[in-house]
Amino acid sequence: MIELIGVSKRFGDSLAVNNISLKVASGEFCCLVGTSGCGKSTTLRMINRLIEHSDGEIHIDQQPIRSFREEVLRRRIGYAIQSTGLFPHWTVARNIGLVPRLLKWSQAAVDARVEELMALLRLDMAEFAGKYPHQLSGGQAQRVGVARALAADPDILLMDEPFGALDPITRENLQLELRDLQARLGKTIVFVTHDMDEALRLADHLVVMHEGQVVQQGHPLELLREPANEFVTSLLGGEDRGLKEAALLPVSERMVPLGVGGVARDRIVQTASLRDALSMMLWRRVERLAVVDDEDIPIGELSFRRLVGARGHE
Amino acid sequence: MNERHGAPWLAPLCWGILLVGGCLLMRFLEAPLRLVEPDSRAVVFERVDLLTLLGRHLLVVSVAALLSVVVGVVAAIAVTREKGRDFLPLVAQVASMGQTFPPVAVLALAVPVLGFGTVPIIVALMLYGLLPVVRNTLAGIEGIDPAVREAARGMGMTSRQILRQVELPLASPVIVAGIRTSVTINIATAALGATVGASNLGEPIIAGIVNGNTAYIVQGAVLIALLALTVDSLFGWLAPGHTG
The missing domain is CATH 3.40.50.300 (P-loop containing nucleotide triphosphate hydrolases)
Structure with a gap:
């Protein structure tokens, strides 16, 4: 110390x-x-x-x-x-x-x-x-x-x-x-x-x-x-603070566990940052990403609303 | 000069053989010397054995060089230490200004103070030879990347360890270059010693000037030049290379 x-x-x-x-x-x-x-x-x-x-x-x-x-x-x-x-x-x-x-x-x-x-x-x-x-x-x-x-x-x-x-x-x-x-x-x-x-x-x-x-x-x-x-x-x-904060938070923080609705086509690992997720959404022009674990098995979903941390149910 | 290619010991060996051979065999060169000086009775300098003169010349230069290296390196190290820093600008200035001072003047000033003979010439040579040693040692030590010294301190090396393991090894090519300059200059300058009563390879030259005998002058000059070349090429062979 x-x-x-x-x-x-x-x-x-x-x-x-x-x-x-x-x-x-x-x-x-x-x-x-x-x-x-x-x-x-x-x-x-x-x-x-x-x-x-x-x-x-x-x-x-x-x-x-x-x-x-x-x-x-x-x-x-x-x-x-x-x-x-x-x-x-x-x-x-x-x-x-x-x-x-x-x-x-x-x-x-x-x-x-x-x-x-x-x-x-x-x-x-x-x-x-x-x-x-x-x-x-x-x-x-x-x-x-x-x-x-x-x-x-x-x-x-x-x-x-x-x-x-x-x-x-x-x-x-x-x-x-x-x-x-x-x-x-x-x-x-x-x-x-x-x-x-x-x-x-x-x-x-x-x-x-x-x-x-x-x-x-x-x-x-x-x-x-x-x-x-x-x-x-x-x-x-x-x-830029929003992006910098997003870079510090993992996708797993905001995702919804699997079981709600269908699985999205584009995948992102749960350890990736929210910034990466946002970038992927912008790039692929989608509002939903499937969240997968290290073995590429879907474990949840991340929507744009959840990503930005909007309050209330989507 | 590029002694690093081929056999690096070849150059000093050749010059050395020419030098010693010159001293021993000068007396057989009467014919060519006669061409230079047709009028004089004697054209080969025989008052003192040339090999003896070479030995005395080397002795004077070595003693002076040894003293200037010891004093110069120690002084330069002292003023680059934290405690001696205050003297650094002064010493650096004297070292570079002293270089512009002609060696003849050094001798001329040394004689009234120290008298005639071998001692004044050693002192004069030492003082004159001091300058390149001090200047190069300073340049070598001051030229070390400050980050290297910072890291050395940061790693926990003591001042003594930094000096011996980092500063001196890194500065050594520059320091040796200074010693080389110092010694080479002094081989030539020592000849002037003959004017103040020191006996060395300058003696034939002075005798030649006094008696108007060009052949004597040539003998002395050639031998001194060969000695300078031998020693300089020895440095070229033995000096540490410039590593990056």
Whole structure:
């Protein structure tokens, strides 16, 4: 668990972060969003003491971060950044094994861990282990960056716009994989981004920052439904909010179980989002979709009226 | 130069053989030297054995180079550390301005302060050789992608680990290039030492100038050029390649 209590950061006379309080529970995926210069990166970097906070307290698992030596603290916190910062003179395998080696694991343990991580991040061992960072594509380099951050199996992972420089398709793939990875490994993640769609897709806990302060925080749906002010509304996409909310809700939420009327021709899986369902309706020019489970067996139906959440019986 | 293709050790070997051969066999080259200098009584420099002069030349240059590398690299590392950052602009400026200072002037200024002999020439060479080393070490360390350093810190490496495992290896091609420049320049500059009483391959040149004997000058100049080429190609062979 990470806890920030009344934390501020001053650079000279200017206040980069102004009295923020924030709690990230264990296993939670927390996204810090905001415009550039709002202090989100500074906040992240204060957690592993790359930047020292000026006021307030930061605790990790109830212990103040200043009670650890800097290096010791950082070795137990994973860290991934946009430009990856892979060491250009080291191979992929050596880059990934960095923190375990700093922690003086045996060579055999390091090798085993590197192999495990490469499999986890779908990097083919035979192909990539001996490559150098400049031989990798942006997406591959970022996978290596994430693998390196996870190497010593830290409970906490700090990520500073890790997918910011990737093309949209690679970015989405990595987002989905990260989400999946987090669900499986139960890491506590603090993730900085200015991409609202990315934040909504990933976060359990969304923190909106503006001019060094936390404007609003909570579950993404909560923020979408009740934005605290104009700034949050516009950041969340203004009129697009409806679509963004729909993207967060699964079809199963609004469907009617099977048995009412006939089965529609067009099918959608229950785990798809309402946004996907709406798009399918627009595209196929239909008002009804059959909802199927993972095995393609119909389990319900979704009508346009139900999708938009209109009240009353259709 | 492209020593990386074919046999990379071939160039230094050839230049080295020519150099040592030149020192040993100069006395048999009286005929061609006579063409250069038909009027003088002697055309082969025989006051001191050429191999001895080569040895002294190498000694002076090596001692000076060793000192400039140690002092230069340490100074450049010191001013790129957090505590020494304040001195970085000063040192960087001195290092690049010093390069424009002609070596003859360095010597001319060194003699009144340090007197004649081998010591002043070592000091002058060391000071002059310091500049490319400092400048390149600074450029090498400062040229490292800030993200790499950020990641290294973020992963929990100590400053010492970052220096030894990240900064120095990444900067080494640039640093070695600086040392190469420094040494090559100093091989030539050391010859000037003969004007202030140091005995080395500059001696035939000075003797030639004083006595109006072009053959002496040619002998000294050719041997110094061969030495510079040998050492430079040695660096080309041994220097770390530029990895991406």
